[in-house]
Amino acid sequence: MTVIVSQLFTGVSIGAVLLLIALGLSLTFGQMGVINMAHGEFIMAGAYTVYVLQKVITGAGWSLLIALPIAFAVAGAMGVLLEFLLIRRLYARPLDTLLVTWGVSLILQQAARDIFGAPNVQTRAPDALTGNIRITDDLVLSNNRLFILALAALAVVALTVVLRFTSLGRRIRAVVQNRDLAAVSGIPTGRVDRLTFFIGSGLAGVAGVALTLLGPIGPTMGTNVIIDAFLVVVAGGIGHLKGSVIVAFALGTLQSLIEYSTTVSVAKVLVFVAIVAFLQWRPQGLFTLRTRSMA
């Protein structure tokens, strides 16, 4: 029983990590149909922000908190730059953006290698986040995972508020639903695109800060997580926050439960099979925007 509870907790927290990574992707994917393969490298940028910051600020707790907004800004700025320099020219060719951003991701990885060195770097987590909350002797909830869960929840809430209740959000949604119509309605789609990219990439930076608590910080850290995040977005449905949230937690739980009873490899393969099966049922993902216009 304890085992099932702690596995569920693990599953939910895997889901939270997936969600944190997928949120930004979902936004940019949904907005522009842009598959940003460099998203993983924005995560990496967020993680390195913590590393650099800790050279200046020694207190682990403060440095992590301060890193959150800075990582958001750093990764967001990289996203805007990417949008401005390349993606802007490729909106008509979504598949080509996939390849172009893959190229960008290679360059960013190598740049990280040249700047920070090929080996993983070390960051310090505040003591409060390396401990855990003991429920029973066997059941403990680790603080770093609780923190990430909270962070993911916060990100979802913040993003929902922005999309629902601000004029920027209304514009973003308008552009998602009908770019041409939005443009003729006087919405500066170019600026909206850039802002969307800023927020989406910024969220990757935040995810990067969170990942320093869990895993390695190195040039290839982004590639480890990006495919799973894409699957979340695809299965969740383009441009649907709700879909990403549900699918992320479903996948996380599924993964952790299969993993427990079989092996990590088998779990990965089965999760993939599950997604193909799911897309058979809902080829456009869990939620879809339905319009009458022809493809």
Next chain:
Amino acid sequence: MYSLRGRRTGALLIAVALALTACGSKTGENESSSSGAVADTSGDTVKVGLLNSLSGTMAISEVTVRDSIKLAVEEINASGGVLGKKLEPISEDGASDWPTFAEKAEKLIKEDRVAAVFGCWTSASRKAVKPVFEENKALLFYPVQYEGLEQSPYIFYTGATTNQQIVPGLDYLKSQGKTSVYLVGSDYVFPRTANKIIKAYAAANGMTILGEDYAPLGSTEFGTIVNKVKASKASAVFNTLNGDSNVAFFKEYKSAGLTAATMPVVSVSIAEEEVKSIGTQYLADQLTAWNYYQTTPGAANEKFVKAYKAKYGADKPTSDPMEAAYVSVYLWKAMVEKAGSFEVAKVKAASDGVTFEAPEGTVTIDGATQHIYKTARIGKVGGDGLITEVWNSGSPVKPDPYLKGYAWATGLS
């Protein structure tokens, strides 16, 4: 249009004809079909090959090995070279890709005509180049601890085989009364083979194995595995994870409330360099099994550490695979000098009993297995990021890649 088509058909016909007429020897038909590439030793210099991943995922580890090989080559050149000839290192990038390793090995042997090649890290890259070296009758010096069960006539193994690292690690756990063990490893040859050996050892030594889990290489999600480890209430964990996974594993381990005091982890792939990237916050007091640490006492090591730091930076630690790579160049030099020739057959013949005062202590080549006698050392990670020895085997352990000297190991290979 028609003339073009005609020409094309003609070309195809030629191809078929060539393929049919140019058939070479059948397998087993002609023993001397390949005489092997001969090293070019005609000039003032002799080329040696350095084959390491300088890009890709393995670059993290392999660049340091390349650096220490270069250090050895420079030192040897500064002291007059080998048989009066200076060494000319040719460095190739295996790019963390096994077919590329095979390709570059072939290039070093056939195009550059090097006298010996130093390098490779993963078992997969070694398996990929092994046929190349055997086919061309060229020498490879492999500097990393590995899973044993191999003995190629053209490879010298200067890292530990299982009875010089894993078995001592288990002996140490047993001596500490840690008799229930959980096995965690990356999903590839070394951990799987190591764990096979561990299970055989456990069966014969009254240890129980409470579980065995593998994570794909590069996997960074250890929630489930750590849950399983915790639930098993093992007295120790034997860790054969590699690379990035270690970082995630130890972060998870600590946040689950597991510590070195309650459930120590013995790692066989975490050296000083990895400690640096994981952080002592997570690793303090955990155990490692190697043959060399930066802190290993002795004049030879002091000299090595000092030279390495002088060349590559004071913050660069030295580690076991780096030391084994460094030593491999000196061992080759000693073999060549004993043989009085660069010729592979003669060098091989001269290998048995060649010794070198290495940073890890005296090492001796066992000609029969082409492995070396090494001292086993258990270390503990300190707060300063260095590893200090807590136990050693006293004298160099004879290499036994097939574990023939261990009764419990019969049937393993």
Next chain:
Amino acid sequence: MDGLKVRDLHVSFDGFQAVDGVDLDVAPGDIRFLIGPNGAGKTTLVDAVTGLVKATGSVHFGDKELLGRPVHQIARMGVGRTFQTATVFEELTVLQNLDIAAGAARRPWTLLRRRKAIPAVVTDALETINLTTQRDQLAGTLAHGQKQWLEIGMLLVQDVPLLLLDEPVAGMSHDERDATGALLGVVSRDRTVVVIEHDMDFMRSFARTVTVLHAGKVLSEGSVAQVQADPRVQEVYLGQGTRDA
């Protein structure tokens, strides 16, 4: 020749009833115009008939039920359509466009060979749509009107008994409109035709019967004169302030 019979057709988008219980009978050989203000559900109706959107109710062409079948099967049952924005294969030549339209029934083996000769229907269609000289030009480089004609030409060679045309003259110059009208005359011989159109002059010249849709429902039906005289139609159009009211 068969007619089209639509009964109690419903299409909803996330709760919004785009088509809300439409009954429609188009007699064999009729040229029926569908008019109505924007959002009346005209295109959605055509989408439902051709299988592009899910719908409930029934759509019979002759004695065959169309609803629930995939798009390509409905097309093979003899229903052809065009789109508001001309959809031709821009990276293929005019000839290739027509050849593909003529070939849905080709066997796989024929498909895997090159085109040895131009099928007679294609040559005829090229003449009819007046694009013989542009035969080897990529369709993407055609003028707007020419693309519309090419699309109609594709319907011609496809040789379907029921045609659904979505705003075939939208955005055309006066001359182009006349030429399209003439084309339509040719095409509608021996075929049942349904046309969505906003252009009232065009409608007056070609429609035999008219159905007015409003808010997903049939508002009025009959000859051009009948419909024009219908006060409800006038009210809807004036109320909406649409162009040709």
Next chain:
Amino acid sequence: MTSTVERPVSAPPAASRRRFVSKAPLRAGAGLAAAAVLLFAVAPVALSDFRLSLLAKYLCFAMVAVGIGLAWGRGGLLTLGQGVFFGLGGYAMAMHMKLADAGPGQMPDFMLLYGQLDALPWWWAPFRSPYFALPATVLLPMLVAFLLGSLVFRRRVRGAYFAILSQALAAALAIFLIGQQGTTGGTNGLTDFQGFFGYDLDDPVNQRMVYFIVAGSLLALLLIARQLIKSRYGELLVAVRDSEERVRFLGYNPANVKLVAYVVAAGMAGLAGALFVPAVGIINPALIGIVPSIEFVIGVAVGGRATLLGPVIGAVAVAWARTTLSEEFPAAWTYLQGLLFVLVVAFLPGGLASVYRLLKERRHGRA
């Protein structure tokens, strides 16, 4: 969904396009003839044994590229998982060669070492027969592509969805193979082959024979691709790429049209994988995963995705650049690879094949 439909490459001006279309068959024919001469007459004479075996490896990649050119360049199916089919073909061949090396009734060496199996796994057994293994190298990938393709195309999973799914498939298969170490060799893959249908692979003469087989196969694949592109099917495939819905309204099922291209591309990758094994001497999961699968695509993009010979030239050029540059500047190669992706795809979507055309247009523009 509008956002998931791939749009064709932006259109160059009318005059040049027309010329391109009408001259294309002749030029492709001449190109094929030139390629044949280069591969069969020039390369074997001009290159050392080592370089020739490298070329054989590049040509295997080029064979994959021919398939990608068909599926992606012509059909708009960005398949980021060709490594899967390459791997299936490679493993099928490698399993046979391992069994042939082991001898009748024996098990492959690595299985004894790592597998601790009592008997050969049942799914290995049929590969002992060359009459099963050889066709399997091509048919097995085609079967997998058929199953996956019929599932996803019928449900209209396309564009980015398809690309990401195909990529995930590559990742999943690689992880799966790694996990089955006892029966697949794990990360090590299958290596250390002695013979190829009885011929000693150590013998340089036999290595040349392998090269000729690879080169001949590549030419054969080019002829197949050419026939497909020139046929009515090829036109239909482009039509599906341009507007899938329109094709559907003409009474075709686009799923079948795409399926053919996908299955053929898979078969080509399978054959490439099968020949890669004797040519290079190894097959392993790292050749299947995400990275190599994307790298297959870069060659195609660089050469010119929509042309017949472009993908071949691109694949060989990129592989060659990789070998040469990584010998000198390993770090620079990663930058260059990234830049190639960015610059070619973003600013030269027609690839190298379009450079000639662009230059000519510019000259015309000036005159």
